[in-house]
Amino acid sequence: MIESIVQFMRRDVTRGVAGTILLKVGSGALAFALFSLAARTMSPNGFGIFATWLSVAQMAAVVGLVGQESLLVRFLNEYRVGNQPDLTKGVLLSSFKISSVAMLIAIGAIAIGANIKGASWLLVVAVSAYTAVNAGLMLGSQIARSLVSILMGEGNREFFWRVSVVLFLLAIMFGHRQLDPAELIAVMTIAMSVGLVAQIIAIARVLPDFRGTAVRSEPSRWRSSALHFWVASILEAANQYFDVILVYWMLDPATAGIYFAASRLANIFAMLSAALYSFGARRLPSLYFSKNHQEFERTLRLMAEVTAVCVVSGLLLIWVGGPHLLNLFGPHFAAQHWVLIVLAIGTAVQATGGPSAAILQLTGHEREYVPVIAGNVALRLVGFLVLIPWLGVLGAAISATVSLALATIVLNILCRRRTGVDPSILGLLRFSASKRSAYAVRGADSGE
Known part of the structure; x- marks a missing residue:
């Protein structure tokens, strides 16, 4: 058994997945520290306002990118495998132009909406700046992850900048000063800007010299894919952030803050899904487009093994330590x-489904993904309208979990039908069964 564990840990895919998960876990731990400290340095209403405007800014960043971040992952891998630098240059320039114009429109919409709500000018400026820098990090992380490394992409997007913000919040807490939501958003924006600059420098160093390369475009392919990626990204963002906005609207700021805290803790499994997506987005497309099916399936199987271990451990942590973790917020x-347990069940089910959404999108089946995620959002919205008046914040958690579980099942079925692979942990059971059958046949042939 020990020898099997050692061999498992020596596999390159295992080390890659484990490293990516550790990066995500570290990022999640810092995010948890950031939000728990923010809750303790703000009033309950202030934390709810902070959580709500942060969710608005996150959604606006996704809307402003118009699907270009996913488009780059899709086509940079394809063009690199096909050795097509002219198309690589073309898709990079096209994405930068489109996302820049769209982001200005999104920021303008935020400023107008914040003014209508009567927000202070400092909050308007802080949220607008955060939206722009966050969008830059989202776009840059996709390019850096494909061209440089996962650490440069995801580390600068989610890990390094949070260290300085956590230190700032510790100083505020020990200074016994109450923080304003706009102040914290401004500090987060400044810290993220440093990470964005580091990403830009790293990407510039590894990009080939395009000065003598002609620009070639595939506008019809890019437009079609970008549209589906954009809709999918908006719906995914709605799944993560619109809940808080709805709870704020239907209940009150303090309850929105409570739901935000519980959902961030439940995201221990969403972090696992994101880690698998980050690893898969770097490794799987090149294997798929180079038609290395054996390595493609081997990678998925090993990812499923790591997922199964993490899901069991995470559920135990939430069940036993949940109250203590929540108490850190107040x-x-x-x-x-x-509420935390119910939300964790939903994100755990999503994690067990594996990177089915990523596989569908990165292998050219993004059209299949959009209706499923749209149905997920619609079902969740109906559940909120029905259950929140009856059960309060617990009703919101139940609605989120049921819609997420159903969407995960449908996506996994679609992934098996369209690509012929099963990325979920259920694939491990089929793999074990096939191995036992093979051993049985081998034993029969040898006369055992």
Whole structure:
């Protein structure tokens, strides 16, 4: 058994997945520290306002990128495998132009909406700046992940900048000063800007010299894919952030803050899914387009093995330590343990489904993905409208979990039908069964 574990850990895919998961776990731990410290340095209403405007800014960044971040992952891998630098240059320039114009429109919409809501000018400026820098990091991380490394892409997007913000919040807490939401968003924006500059420098160093390369375009392919990626990205962002906005609207800022805290903790499994996506987005497209089917399936199987271990460990952590983790946000958060458990079940089911969404999108089946995620958002919205008046914040958690579980099942079925592979942990059971059958046949042939 020990020898099997050692061999498992020596596999290159295992080390890659484990490293990516550790990066995501570290990022998640820093995010948890950031949000728990923010809750303790703000009033309950102030934290709810912070969580709501942060969710608005995250959604606006996704809308402003108009699907270009996913488009780049899709086509940079294809063009690199096909050795087509002219198309690589073309898709990079096209994405930069489109996302720049669209982001200005999104930021303008945020400023107008914030003014209508009567927000302070400092909050308007802070949220607008955060939206722009966050979008830059999202776009840059996709390019850096494909061309440089996962550490440069995901590390600068989610890890390094949070260290300085956590230190700032510790200083505020020990100084016994209450923080304004706009102040924290401004500090986060400054810290993220440093990461964005580092990404730009790293990408510039590894890009080939395009000065003598002619620009070639495939506008019809890019437009079609970008549209589907954009809609999918908006719906995914709605799944993550629109919940908080709805709870804020239907209940109150303090409850929105509680739901935000519980959902961030439940995201321990969403972090696992994101880690698998980050690793898969770097490794799987090149294997798929180079038609290395054996290595493609081997990578998926090993990713499923790591997922199964992490899901079991994470559920135990949430069940036993949930109240203590919630209490770090404040005493009134600890009473919502069941909200956390329900949300964690939903994100755990999503994690067990594996990177089915990523595989569909990165292998040219993004059209199949959009209706499923749209149905997920619609079902969640109906559930909120029905259950929140009846069960309050627990109703929101139930609605989120049911819609997420159904979407995961449908996506996994589509992935098996369209690509012929099963990325979920259920694939491990089929693999084990096929091995036992092979051993049985081998034993029969040898006369055992």
